[in-house]
Amino acid sequence: MAAPETVISLRAATASLGARTVLRGIDLTVDRGEVVALLGANGSGKSTAVRAVIGQVPLSSGDLELFGTPFARFRQWRRIGYVPQRSTAAGGVPATVREVVSSGRLAHTGLRPLGRADRAAVSRALELVGMADRAKDSVNALSGGQHQRALIARALAGEPDLLIMDEPLAGMDLTSQDVLAEALREQVGRGTSVLLVLHELGPFAPLIDRAAVLRDGLVERVADPESLHDLACHPHDTHDAEGAASAIRTGLSVSEANPGTHV
Amino acid sequence: MTELLTYPFMQRALLAALLVGIAAPAVGIYLVQRRQAIMGDGIGHVALTGVALGFLLNTNPVWTAVLVASLGALTMELIRWYGKARGDLALAMLFYGGMAGGVMIINLSPNGSNASLTTYLFGSVTTVSNSDVIAIVCLSAFVLAGSLGLRRQLFAVCQDEEYARVTGLPVRLLNLLLAVTAAVTVTVAMRVVGLLLVSALMVIPVAAAQQATRGFAGTLGVSVLFGVAVTLSGTATSFYADVPPGASIVVLAIALFALVTALAAPLAKHRARRSPAEVVAGGGPARPVPAEPAGGEAGGTAGGAAAGASRSKGSGSASRDGGFRP
Secondary structure (H helix, E strand, O other), rough: OOOOOOEEEEEEEEEEEEEEEEEEEEEEEEEEOEEEOOOOOOOOOOHHHHHHHHHOOOEEEEEEEOOOEEHHHOOHHEEEEEEEHHHHHHHHOOEEEEHHHHHHHHHHHOOOOOHHHEEEHHHHHHOOOOOHHHHOOOHHOOOOOHHHHHHHHHHHHHOOOOOEEEEEOOOOHHHHHHHHHHHHHHHHHOOOEEEEEEEHHHHHHOOOOEEEEEEEEEEEEOOHHHHHHHHHHHOHHHHHHHHHHHHHHHOOHHHHHHHHHOO | HHHHHOHHHHHHHHHHHHHHHHHHHHHHHHHHHHHOOOHHHHHOOOOOOOHHHHHOOOOHHHHHHEEEEHHHHHHHHHHHHOOOOOHHHHHHHHHHHHHHHHHHHHOOOOOOHHHHHHHHHHHOOOOOOOOHHHHHHHHHHHHHHOOOOHHHHHHHHHHOHHHHHHHOOHHHHHHHHHHHHHHHHHHHHHHOOOOOEEEEEEHHHHHOOOOOOOOOOHHHHHHHHHHHHHHHHHHHHHHHHOEEEEEHHHHHHHHHHHHHHHHHHHHEEEEHHOOOOOOOOOOEEEOOOOOOOHHHHHHHOOOHHHHHHHOOOHHHHHHHHHHHHO
16 A cells, blocks of 8 residues: 555544534545544543444544445445444443444454454554453443453554554553553554543553644644643643643643642 | 153153243344343233134134244344433333234134234143244254354454444344344244243343353353253243243243352352452453443543543543653
């Protein structure tokens, strides 16, 4: 693949949830091997944009192409690894971490049982997120951050070309965030593209190629790597800096709300 | 005990009980997983109309019940998709309609009365005929092929429907298949446990098993074992005590549930002692309820109080800032 392949192409997308228009014409492209972050305040449309990309929120207008295929004809689901925001992966019956992560192989196996390669991929994904020792535990016994790592492993188990993650850092302590950043770095190194919703860049900052800041269902601005660096390393020192200010206002509103917790 | 096996009607009843004991929990586990434990009950009510229809048309009620129950289950599934707002009321009306329709039709049929419905409501071992056994064997084969053959797909759909769709699974088709499979299971079980108690056999063995298991496959296996144990012993009890088998099976199932619950607490303690990794920093001990990535994770850090007040998405950043920032 010589030419830069466009993995996600969302053009002039609008979408509504119920009566409320959440996306008002969003353009978003992710090229092969690129890591793109969506930032923005609560309710700015980040999650809806991500869910529109995977077809879980229907577009009322606009175009969506995945891997160069119009969405209506897209069938290569095995190339996508999805990490939902709030875990619904807790049913009324216990399931082990390994069982949940194994669901990530279904797009590969179809009706045939898990083969050796599938089991190896599941083990590898568990290792990547540092959950190999919890494989036999019930997901209901995990903390929020561990649960989130299990869901990330589920997406990684499918060995996807495109990872789509909705707030993967939610509920994670610093150590887990670093583990996850390392796992992501390895994936990106293999040419995996990533689209992720973040509230703050944290240890992901060095990995991110572009950040789109959403506001009221529109892309307010696209941050380049330099301002990203300021955003990541000095989110509060650069308070007045022209470029980063709006991103801080929208993207990092939670940290803003608790200034007292900073040392 | 062996004298039981000398009566042909008991042989038929025990064979039916064995198949029901396997099939009901094997399907019920998905309903429990999807938190729709009550669905079997609803299908049972609707199936009653089917049974009465069999009397009216003078055919084997098992087949008409399969048909009507499947239609009812498909309707419930469609209501689940489209009627989010008042779905519970629509379902309730389906239950009542099934019951009322059954009683009405049975009284319209020439050789039926409310009394003929009783064996279908609470089960009956003495009336399991040869043609019933054939129907039960065929239908159980269908149910087990679906619920065990597609268990990884159904597991994924019931665990996390949105994720399953993004995996490319035919989620709607699988949901409809599960609905029909549940309907067929209800019909298979109605001769043994009866329509009013059939849901108990789909739910209680699963509820009992999951007290002692950590995984889905384990829960499936243990609940099928429990199911077979209570249907066989309940059918035998029914023979000796001369009570409807549905009653004895369900009473035994609840007793088993209570026993497992009593034994599960020490077992869990033992496990907790064995795996100290359970108590990691800030995470606290094993949570009984499915944990959302909420404020709990951040609870141990300095920013905990503030994080608890903010939305769940904020807790990660708050714990970071509060705990480690130099």
